[in-house]
Amino acid sequence: MTDIPAITIDADLQSASVKKSAEPSFIRIEGVTKKFGSFTAVNSVTLEIEKGEIFSLLGGSGCGKTTLLRMLAGFEEPTAGRIYIDGQDMTDLPPYERPVNMMFQSYALFPHMTVAKNIAYGLKHERMTAAQRDDRVRNMLDLVQLTDFAARKPHQISGGQRQRVALARALARQPKLLLLDEPLAALDKKLREHTQFELMDIQDKTGTTFIVVTHDQEEAMTLSSRLAVMDKGRIMQIGTATSVYEYPQSRFVAGFIGSINIFDGKVVSIGDTTTRVHVPEFGGDIEARSVEGIEDGAQISLAIRPEKLTISRTNPQSANSIRGIVRDLAYFGKDSLYRVALPSGHIVSVNSVNARRIGENERVADWEDEVWLSFDPNSAILLKD
Amino acid sequence: MNEPHHDSRFQRWFNRRGWIKITIATPYVWLILFFLLPFAIVLAMSFATRTPTAPPFSFGGDYPLLNTRTYHRLVEDSLYIRAYLTSIFNAVIATLMCLLIGYPMALGLTRVSKSWRNILLMLVILPFWTSFLLRVYAWMGLMGTNSWFNKLITSGYNYLVPAEDALRYIPMMNTNFAVVLVTVYSYLPFMILPLFANLEKLDFTLNEAAMDLGSRPSRVFLDVTLPQSVPGIIAGSMLVFIPASGELIIPSLVGSSSRPMIGRVISDEFASARDWPMASAVAVALLLLLVVPLMVYTYFDGKAHEKIKSSGGADA
Incomplete structure (x- = not known):
């Protein structure tokens, strides 16, 4: 539970953006649009990314995240807008003249070259001696722990190793910006978690700015310093994992990141820190943290995450409490998921951490039990759209 | 189920x-x-x-x-040896020409849109719909001393050389040049089709990766496309070289009788x-x-593949 007052967070976010505009960002994407025929893949995206960040572009398939990445690499030309990297206008430069390298989703390793040759490939265009080049390749092999596999061909190594070769090859030229297209998608779950930390470690060592495209919200949240949620070619929200998860600004973002319960409501009264909202589904009014730009009597959505709801058998006697009946429950070990039916018939998901060890039939609630749900006004999210 | x-x-x-x-x-x-x-x-x-x-x-x-x-x-008898040499020489030249003309065409076919690709592929195969003999006869007509084709080439030649070297016509018929020209024309589809089949399978992402790593398009071709298309080049060259070296009709109709194939x-x-x-x-x-060179090639190619397979145990 976050007990930080709302105003402080807003102030923090604001001061961060003020600081940014003082000096130009490392990477600036200004009003970039990409159209394929009549289809708009990327719609006037403006984005600023700082040096050394791991920035994620998160969204479902067809949201334009890959097109945006390909425009950064130079494979697609923007229909409108400019792209600046380290103060230089990159928009009209071909891929081979950009200080940018990409790690492809399919890795795109050259099948007819050994691991070492693959890594060395980008270096032959650099002005360096053979000894320097060998040195760089050795360092890269070291970095991704593949020194013993230098002489193998790509089909002779495992998927995880191939992924690391692709990373080493992309990093060998010491690019100003590394683009990663679904870097972990082709790995199995266990390897993915391990590789995720490895990626962060390598980013830390090299200090390269990373832009990661992913559809996996967990991946985006753990990997990145900041992320942008995209939908239909537009950026819906930019922020840290915490701010996007805890303070979504639209129904789309709230629903895309994590699971959430959403109800329609109507603003009753606006206070300094909390707003009273009438929610017909609850059969009453509840209190939620105020957000800017809402009016008395306006239609509004109330969103609340399953883990922010407290489930109890007795009335907690607090402001936001609702009665319901447990329809379903799933025990996952560390937590349980309850599906509670409100009197109106609406089903609410509740996630409850099993902090205490319990025996059989000692659960907080069981099938068909009558329970009370309650939540902190600070945890309730008001969404204008 | x-x-x-x-x-x-x-x-x-x-x-x-x-x-x-x-x-x-x-x-x-x-x-x-x-x-x-x-x-x-x-x-x-x-x-x-x-x-x-x-x-x-x-x-x-x-x-x-x-x-x-x-x-x-x-x-x-030197007649036989000369005939073998002429055949091999003509076939080698024809194969190289087919490769030089066919490779860009095959590559072009992989780069155009699907609808265009089908039309162009049709055009490659279209000559097979008329008799081979008829097409050779057509070339005989074109190469004859009075044809518009010969006149066109002759006037082009005369334009380039000084006036005293001007020719009334270029003798094309019954020469080795005629044999190679008609062979290239006839066997070009046999070069294009296997090359196209090979090039079409190549992953274009590899080209993008090479470009991303600093290679200009010409370099990308040499580093990525060309090495990966070697099987297609070999297949197409075999399909052209083998029948071209034993070709009977073309040299009989347009070739020189003093240098038989x-x-x-x-x-x-x-x-x-x-x-x-x-x-x-x-x-x-x-x-x-x-056949012997072909068998030797197949043997070593097979060995190379075996080697890859036996050492291919990826340790995860």
Whole structure:
């Protein structure tokens, strides 16, 4: 539970953006649009990314995240807008003249070259001696722990190793910006978690700015310093994992990141820190943290995450409490998921951490039990759209 | 869910009836009947003695089993050696020309949109719809001294050279040039199609990766596309080189009679000279000349693949 007052967070976010505009960002994407025929893949995206960040572009398939990445690499030309990297206008430069390298989703390793040759490939265009080049390749092999596999061909190594070769090859030229297209998608779950930390470690060592495209919200949240949620070619929200998860600004973002319960409501009264909202589904009014730009009597959505709801058998006697009946429950070990039916018939998901060890039939609630749900006004999210 | 069951029943029926054996046996029977057996006959005939009978050869007499006269003549008479050299030379030039013309065309086919690709592929195959002989005759017309084609080329030539070297026409017919030109024209699709099949399978992401790593498009072609298209180049070159070196019709119709190609020699020996043993020997030597390098290549290629497989155990 976050007990930080709302105003402080807003102030923090604001001061961060003020600081940014003082000096130009490392990477600036200004009003970039990409159209394929009549289809708009990327719609006037403006984005600023700082040096050394791991920035994620998160969204479902067809949201334009890959097109945006390909425009950064130079494979697609923007229909409108400019792209600046380290103060230089990159928009009209071909891929081979950009200080940018990409790690492809399919890795795109050259099948007819050994691991070492693959890594060395980008270096032959650099002005360096053979000894320097060998040195760089050795360092890269070291970095991704593949020194013993230098002489193998790509089909002779495992998927995880191939992924690391692709990373080493992309990093060998010491690019100003590394683009990663679904870097972990082709790995199995266990390897993915391990590789995720490895990626962060390598980013830390090299200090390269990373832009990661992913559809996996967990991946985006753990990997990145900041992320942008995209939908239909537009950026819906930019922020840290915490701010996007805890303070979504639209129904789309709230629903895309994590699971959430959403109800329609109507603003009753606006206070300094909390707003009273009438929610017909609850059969009453509840209190939620105020957000800017809402009016008395306006239609509004109330969103609340399953883990922010407290489930109890007795009335907690607090402001936001609702009665319901447990329809379903799933025990996952560390937590349980309850599906509670409100009197109106609406089903609410509740996630409850099993902090205490319990025996059989000692659960907080069981099938068909009558329970009370309650939540902190600070945890309730008001969404204008 | 019903499918595997259905499948296995079909498979059982297939196995029980011995269909699988028949399926496998068919190509072998075909090869034995129509390749190995005739080849054995030709091979035997090349060791026979020429007689004025019908058929014009016999075993026995002074050479009861092996008469090696034909093979002696093959190495001694410069006519045969020159004919082999002319054939190989023409075939090599034609193959190289086909490669030079066909490679960009095949690459172009992989780069155009799907609808255009089908139209262009159709155009590549379209010449097969008219008789091969007819197309060679068309070329004879074009290359003749009075054709617009010859006149066009002649005027182009005259424009480039000083006036005193001007020609009334360029003698194209009955030259090696004519043979190579018509061979290239005739066999170009056999180069384009295998190359296209190979190039089409290549992953374009690799080209993007090479470009991303700093290579200009020309460099990308040399580093990525070309090495990966070697199997297509070999397949296309084989398909052009082998028939081109044994080609009979083209050199007979447009070639020079003073520099015969080997196909012409075989035909003449059989039909005009009625020296069947000699014709057979020439044919056997040609086959060995073409097949032995191919077998050597296949052997080493197979070995290379085995090597990859045996060391391919990826340790995860």
